[in-house]
Amino acid sequence: MIDVVLKKGKEKAVLHKHPWVFSGAIDKVQGKPANGEIIRLLSSQSAFLAYGFYNDQSRVAVRLLEWEESIAVDAEWFRQKVRTAVAGRAHILADGDTDTCRLIFSESDYLPGLIVDKYAGHLAVQVLTSGMQNAMPVIIEELNALLSPLSIFDKSDATSRAHEGLETTNALLAGTEPPELVMVKENGITYGINIAEGQKSGFYCDQRYNRKLLASYAKGKKVLDCFSYTGGFTLNSLREGAASVTSVDSSALAIETLTENIRLNGFEASAHNAIKSDVNAQLRKFREEGEKFDIIVLDPPKYAPSRSALDRASRAYKDLNRLGMQLLNSGGLLATYSCSGAMDMETFKQVLAWAALDAGKQVQFIYQFHQPEDHPVRASFPEGEYLKGLLCRVW
Numbered sequence: 195m196i197d198v199v200l201k202k203g204k205e206k207a208v209l210h211k212h213p214w215v216f217s218g219a220i221d222k223v224q225g226k227p228a229n230g231e232i233i234r235l236l237s238s239q240s241a242f243l244a245y246g247f248y249n250d251q252s253r254v255a256v257r258l259l260e261w262e263e264s265i266a267v268d269a270e271w272f273r274q275k276v277r278t279a280v281a282g283r284a285h286i287l288a289d290g291d292t293d294t295c296r297l298i299f300s301e302s303d304y305l306p307g308l309i310v311d312k313y314a315g316h317l318a319v320q321v322l323t324s325g326m327q328n329a330m331p332v333i334i335e336e337l338n339a340l341l342s343p344l345s346i347f348d349k350s351d352a353t354s355r356a357h358e359g360l361e362t363t364n365a366l367l368a369g370t371e372p373p374e375l376v377m378v379k380e381n382g383i384t385y386g387i388n389i390a391e392g393q394k395s396g397f398y399c400d401q402r403y404n405r406k407l408l409a410s411y412a413k414g415k416k417v418l419d420c421f422s423y424t425g426g427f428t429l430n431s432l433r434e435g436a437a438s439v440t441s442v443d444s445s446a447l448a449i450e451t452l453t454e455n456i457r458l459n460g461f462e463a464s465a466h467n468a469i470k471s472d473v474n475a476q477l478r479k480f481r482e483e484g485e486k487f488d489i490i491v492l493d494p495p496k497y498a499p500s501r502s503a504l505d506r507a508s509r510a511y512k513d514l515n516r517l518g519m520q521l522l523n524s525g526g527l528l529a530t531y532s533c534s535g536a537m538d539m540e541t542f543k544q545v546l547a548w549a550a551l552d553a554g555k556q557v558q559f560i561y562q563f564h565q566p567e568d569h570p571v572r573a574s575f576p577e578g579e580y581l582k583g584l585l586c587r588v589w
């Protein structure tokens with residue numbers, strides 16, 4: 195096995211079990227490891243630190259797997275991690291109301307670069323590192339042995355793979371081609387999921403509990419669901435008896451699937467209005483028309499892909515939330531989210547305080563939303579925390 199030696203003074207994060215080693219922290223590589231090969235990471239004093247995947251194409255040159263020298267990172271090691279992660283999701287799926295969730299969440303489940311989402315009997319995987327790419331035959335075998343899925347579909351994200359020098363894939367890895375719409379259940383609501391064409395791996399299961407909680411306020415209310423995608427917040431609100439729901443998204447496929455989802459659940463189509471539009475433009479239009487709502491959901495895509503983009507993203511979040519606040523009836527609720535890992539909860543609260551000032555409103559934070567248990571945050575890897583939200587009472 196090839197040794198990779200750290201520069202003096204660069205050991206601390208590794209000793210604290212952070213799973214990333216940046217290329218700048220490496221002093222020398224004793225040999226020529228292939229990308230994705232497992233190496234031994236040594237301190238500047240040549241002491242063993244950990245085993246990890248090596249990749250000289252990536253800014254994160256080593257992704258650490260195992261800190262105990264006597265434990266081999268072999269096929270059984272990967273199988274064990276897969277089994278543990280899958281077992282950890284059992285009770286999400288236990289009550290029969292939900293058959294979709296994230297089974298494996300990359301570094302947070304000790305498998306850097308592997309994401310596995312379960313959509314009823316089908317699995318969608320994202321393989322984002324070259325090391326994980328090498329481990330895939332074993333991973334697929336183990337997933338097949340544990341779950342006997344109807345299909346395992348590779349839905350890897352192009353940008354992340356490019357960082358590792360990997361080609362883009364979108365292909366069937368096992369089983370038979372999934373249908374165009376895979377039917378799943380979440381919180382007892384049916385969704386059709388388009389794995390191949392949909393965003394990410396097809397669905398945003400990280401909002402499962404937040405949808406349910408928000409909908410518990412929706413009875414008899416006039417709801418606006420912005421960035422609705424295939425209707426997570428919309429459908430939960432309709433089920434809980436919202437007087438009306440308006441959903442806005444710029445994606446035609448999202449709106450089409452949402453409309454189909456309303457039909458699948460037998461919800462009253464007359465209580466619903468779908469608008470394919472840019473959210474900012476639509477909110478301005480509502481303001482001009484004097485339209486008001488009782489509850490507004492703002493669940494935008496990631497505005498800050500990195501820390502350096504945070505200032506600009508903060509302004510975008512502020513403008514969006516100011517518009518949202520202005521469209522609420524007095525005492526109405528704003529459920530607002532940020533899935534930018536670079537923006538922490540404290541910064542997000544500050545952004546909302548600015549938005550409230552600009553909007554001329556008073557705001558109470560009445561609940562803090564987080565990512566659910568199938569998107570765990572590993573104590574040594576705070577980067578795994580990305581989704582946060584606030585339920586605001588706006589006066």
Ligand code: SAH
Nearest residue numbers: 398421422423426443444445472473493495
């Ligand atoms: N709330 C959704 C997930 C939102 S994901 C759910 O519960 O499933 C973000 C969504 O924002 C995507 O559907 C994307 O199509 C949409 N989107 C991105 N930019 C947009 C814009 N400027 N205007 C409207 N929708 C946009």
